[in-house]
Amino acid sequence: MTVRTRFAPSPTGYLHVGGARTALFNWLFARSQGGTFVLRVEDTDEARNSDAARQAIFDGMNWLGLDWDEGPGVGGNCGPYFQSERQGIYDTWFEKLQGTGRAYEDGGAWRFRFERRLVTMLDLVCGEVTIDYREESNTPDMVIRRSDGSYVFHFVNVVDDLEMAITHVIRGEDHLMNTPKHLQLIEALGGVAPQYAHIPLILNSDGSKMSKRDAGAAVGDYPRQGFLAAAVVNFIALLGWSPKTDAEIFTIDDLVARFSLEAVNRAPARFDMEKCRWVNQQHLAKLSDVAFASQAEPFVREAGLPLPENFTAVAAAVREKVRLLGEVPDAVTFLLTDAIELDAEVIAKVRANAAAAGLLEKLALAFEGIGEWSGEAAKAALNEVAAAAAIKPGQLMFPMRAALTGRAHGPDLGDVLGLLGKGRSVARIAGFIQVLTRG
């Protein structure tokens, strides 16, 4: 039997990280088992659905790299994959259920009569769970068809899982208490129940339930901030699942190779944005210079900065200084424009050294004398100036960094000098000396 999993979101809002992780686990399980991953859109609630939300789901899945083998856009033998287009199928199953005598009308709606007994399920994550359905007041018969003729979630979800031959239902723990209902319905329908795996929910860093508007909740925000899809996939995979090794940085293929439902945790996990950023930094570090530059380019363009021909080198210079691609524009501004902002604290710090201005003047002079400019040549000149002044080259570094970048932190000075070129380097030093001496 080949594994078939599905992700069945409702297009009622943006794609949530919790949903994304559910999709990821289903995808990982299918891929690791050589199975099929189905995307099914549960858009039965017309009032709450929107095209924008539908698109957000597709965009989010595509961005994360979670491709589906069957579903919207790719088709498959179990379509249509929008529940809004499956009315006829539901009608057929509903009639079949009516034939069993387990459905009864109530105020225009139709309810499913539960068997009054203990229902035991064997969850792949939670283990054996038994729910008491003997007392009707605790577990009233559920409505499966509304008085307006439309079907409710429990019914269509079960029918579709049967129709689509889903073998493993991996979903959030918020569905755990729905499972006995689904099991009873499947039994009445004469179907074979899939295996269930209820995964723990993702909480905010303060332990509250993560919902809309919480930081990090919307998958669509991640690309905008400059997260790499591979990093987000890596990070959310580690929320509630463990690869059982000390390694933490994985490609999506690594995850496929290591994934197993047995290693899914039972306790809810909190979302730690700091660590997510760290994971992103680790993934950025693994990119080639060219790949990094092309990822960073849209952000620089968006910031309204000019893109020089040597942008790859510019980006490479700041690569290990950033955790998010969104930080790149700020980090490279001083290399792309001459309108640099001088940090007041940095100026004060340089001024504290009375000799700084004089040294910088000598440095500018030495730079002027360089025939063939390069970062290395400039550094050699700096070393000579330092030697002549009987100071360590390191002492000249800070004033020079301040003059060239306006800041205390930034790329390697050799890189900066090489990228800036002779003219701009000298000009910035001259300008900085003026600021220093002005008062």
Add this chain to the structure above:
RNA sequence: GACCCGUUCGUCUAUCGGUUAGGACUCCAGAUUUUCAUUCUGGCAAGAAGGGUUCGACUCCCUUACGGGUCGCCA
């Protein structure tokens, strides 16, 4: 309120009866880097509480506390 699931450093986690309870993020301190960052080394920091079972319990059982989930003609 009832029912279900859970509870190891602040956070993510390892441990499947015998460990100085390990790793990672964050933070702090050193080292390296002529500068910045990276990197490296070290440090702070945990078995919710109380009962059992056992020669021995973080690991098994019970109780309590706490956290989360579910109780719709939402999905």
